[in-house]
Amino acid sequence: MAAYHVVLVHFPIALWMTATLAIVWRALSDGPLAKAVDRALVPLLTLGLIAGLVAYAVGTQVWSWETVSSTPLGRNHLLLATRWIQGEAVWDGVMRWIMAGLAILGSVLLGITGTLGGHLVGIYTQVSDALRPLGWEVYTTFYVPTSTLMVIGAVTVLMIGLGLWGRMRRSTGAPS
Amino acid sequence: MRRLQLLYVVLALFLGALGVSWVTHGTGIVRNDPDRHIAIPTPLTMPLQVKAAYNDQDIFFRYRWPSARPGIHHDVLVFQGGKWVVRGEAAAGSEPNGLAEDRVAMMLDDGGVPEFGRYGGYITVGDGITTFSQSADAKAVRAHPDLGQRMKQVEVSKYLPATRRVVGDWSALVSESELAAQRKAGYFLDLWHWRAHRSNPLNISDDQNIGAARLGDAGRSSYSTNWDREAKQPKLMLDPARAGRKGLRWDDIVQGRLGFGDIYYLRADQAVPFDPKAGWAEGDTLPRRILTPADGSRGDIAVSGEGRWKDGYWDVILQRRLDTGHPLDDKILRDQGAYQVAFSVHRNAQQERWHYVSLPFSLGLGRPSEIVAAKFTGAAPDWRQAWTDVTLFYPGQVSWPLLNSKKHAGATSIDKGVPVKYRHSESQLAHYGVEAEFADAIRRQWLFTVFAGVLLIAGFGIALNLLAPKQGV
Numbered sequence: 001m002a003a004y005h006v007v008l009v010h011f012p013i014a015l016w017m018t019a020t021l022a023i024v025w026r027a028l029s030d031g032p033l034a035k036a037v038d039r040a041l042v043p044l045l046t047l048g049l050i051a052g053l054v055a056y057a058v059g060t061q062v063w064s065w066e067t068v069s070s071t072p073l074g075r076n077h078l079l080l081a082t083r084w085i086q087g088e089a090v091w092d093g094v095m096r097w098i099m100a101g102l103a104i105l106g107s108v109l110l111g112i113t114g115t116l117g118g119h120l121v122g123i124y125t126q127v128s129d130a131l132r133p134l135g136w137e138v139y140t141t142f143y144v145p146t147s148t149l150m151v152i153g154a155v156t157v158l159m160i161g162l163g164l165w166g167r168m169r170r171s172t173g174a175p176s
Numbered sequence: 177m178r179r180l181q182l183l184y185v186v187l188a189l190f191l192g193a194l195g196v197s198w199v200t201h202g203t204g205i206v207r208n209d210p211d212r213h214i215a216i217p218t219p220l221t222m223p224l225q226v227k228a229a230y231n232d233q234d235i236f237f238r239y240r241w242p243s244a245r246p247g248i249h250h251d252v253l254v255f256q257g258g259k260w261v262v263r264g265e266a267a268a269g270s271e272p273n274g275l276a277e278d279r280v281a282m283m284l285d286d287g288g289v290p291e292f293g294r295y296g297g298y299i300t301v302g303d304g305i306t307t308f309s310q311s312a313d314a315k316a317v318r319a320h321p322d323l324g325q326r327m328k329q330v331e332v333s334k335y336l337p338a339t340r341r342v343v344g345d346w347s348a349l350v351s352e353s354e355l356a357a358q359r360k361a362g363y364f365l366d367l368w369h370w371r372a373h374r375s376n377p378l379n380i381s382d383d384q385n386i387g388a389a390r391l392g393d394a395g396r397s398s399y400s401t402n403w404d405r406e407a408k409q410p411k412l413m414l415d416p417a418r419a420g421r422k423g424l425r426w427d428d429i430v431q432g433r434l435g436f437g438d439i440y441y442l443r444a445d446q447a448v449p450f451d452p453k454a455g456w457a458e459g460d461t462l463p464r465r466i467l468t469p470a471d472g473s474r475g476d477i478a479v480s481g482e483g484r485w486k487d488g489y490w491d492v493i494l495q496r497r498l499d500t501g502h503p504l505d506d507k508i509l510r511d512q513g514a515y516q517v518a519f520s521v522h523r524n525a526q527q528e529r530w531h532y533v534s535l536p537f538s539l540g541l542g543r544p545s546e547i548v549a550a551k552f553t554g555a556a557p558d559w560r561q562a563w564t565d566v567t568l569f570y571p572g573q574v575s576w577p578l579l580n581s582k583k584h585a586g587a588t589s590i591d592k593g594v595p596v597k598y599r600h601s602e603s604q605l606a607h608y609g610v611e612a613e614f615a616d617a618i619r620r621q622w623l624f625t626v627f628a629g630v631l632l633i634a635g636f637g638i639a640l641n642l643l644a645p646k647q648g649v
Binding site: 120140 | 185186189200202204607610611619639641
């Protein structure tokens, strides 16, 4: 299944990268062309999400769960792929700079995901060397300690709480 | 607080959580744990330089590697509180008092063990091997009819895969006749094993082999234990007439005050029977190993010149007959022959599996290969050829059964005979080796991390959608 996974990942990569360019363009411009590109974003991201899920599903068949969850590179690849697909859901709205930032962050994660996938099938790039001085040895599993898990949990609850509070204030007519 | 300000707060929280994740990742699990026999050396890799040369009769290997200090001592007997106690017993990682000798070892094959040239020493790390977090029970090993009773093994040491009927079962030895046939067919590894304390003072290297276990070649070993079980005292002490003293001092040993010009070992020809009434004082110390020149096949390998540590480096030259006349113990070497070798080094008082190992290298006698043994005439090589640089790495707890299991993504590649060097670097393998020692804990924490990551992004997305205005911010 590795070969099919390699074929299939081209589609979400192409769609997501195109979407990233569109988002960055839209963030920088209010011109008619940028607005036209913006209208294509929803179908681009939708198709990208579908293609990504298909590629993800096929990717999980390359090795068994036991194998991929026992291998540092496999774990990192799966972790990044999971985060990246989930990250698509937040790409909505008109907060251009946040959108642009998320788009660029997503592209970087996508690039790293692809690099790790290349390592898994024996095709190496220098991207992993670039990550090393930034503090991540890709041959070790990316995991965070329990204290950080608790921080993430608290931040998640806090973010949603702030969102709900903001929504309630809006619905009660508080100044925005 | 306005909605825009809330949005910035949410963004800051999200980026902050990502930042904390990045800074703290990889912490909290990997640590030394003596109870599980885990002691991770730093650094994870080290260099070794190798040269080889041969004439019509002998082959020479020259090894050079860095070591902060010369580990010339091994376990000792110390006079404390009126009795002799052992110091320098096996410990995870480095022996705290430096009482574990430095070593360099080389496994050598002539193609009789086909997997060795592709996977090196990994094939010798089988199920139940000693000093792993989960190793075979010593009583079970001693009671085993072949391994314990016949071969006198007290632990599961290195062994070759085909000496067992089942890859993942240390006790499933093939029959004695099959083992003998394997040996005749060349299914064993030659093991050159230079020891800074137990062989170097005699200017020899231990000569061993690996088949059903790691065994000494036929003949007498260069070392035995300096302890009389019945009398509960050392067997020998230094001969004051020859050594100038009856024993050593503990402080001299642990403070590194003894050097190559001193007697720091117990050679049988410089010793006399132990005298309990010799006026022993607190801190008097005797080496726990009696050194006697090895004989037979066990004594085939000599040190050429002197194995010495100087300016932070060991420089050791080993010499052996191309044809030792012991084809069931040694790999016989020939002009223009092609062979495979792999190396290991113990330093910093590391013992047992806490060593650095190499991937397999090809060795050619006068023919192209990764290590080319240069042919020369005369008694000793001129060593003009360049060094071959070898990177050694800490292998962790990675066994051959694990590598052939579903837990290794490359198991199918091993099935296909893909060499380890094609897919892995030494640094990569060192990291994998460490992770293998914490496999379950890391896997669990990684799953939590995946879940937390998804949660964080979902939470951020929900917050954004709740705070986002319909048009413009």
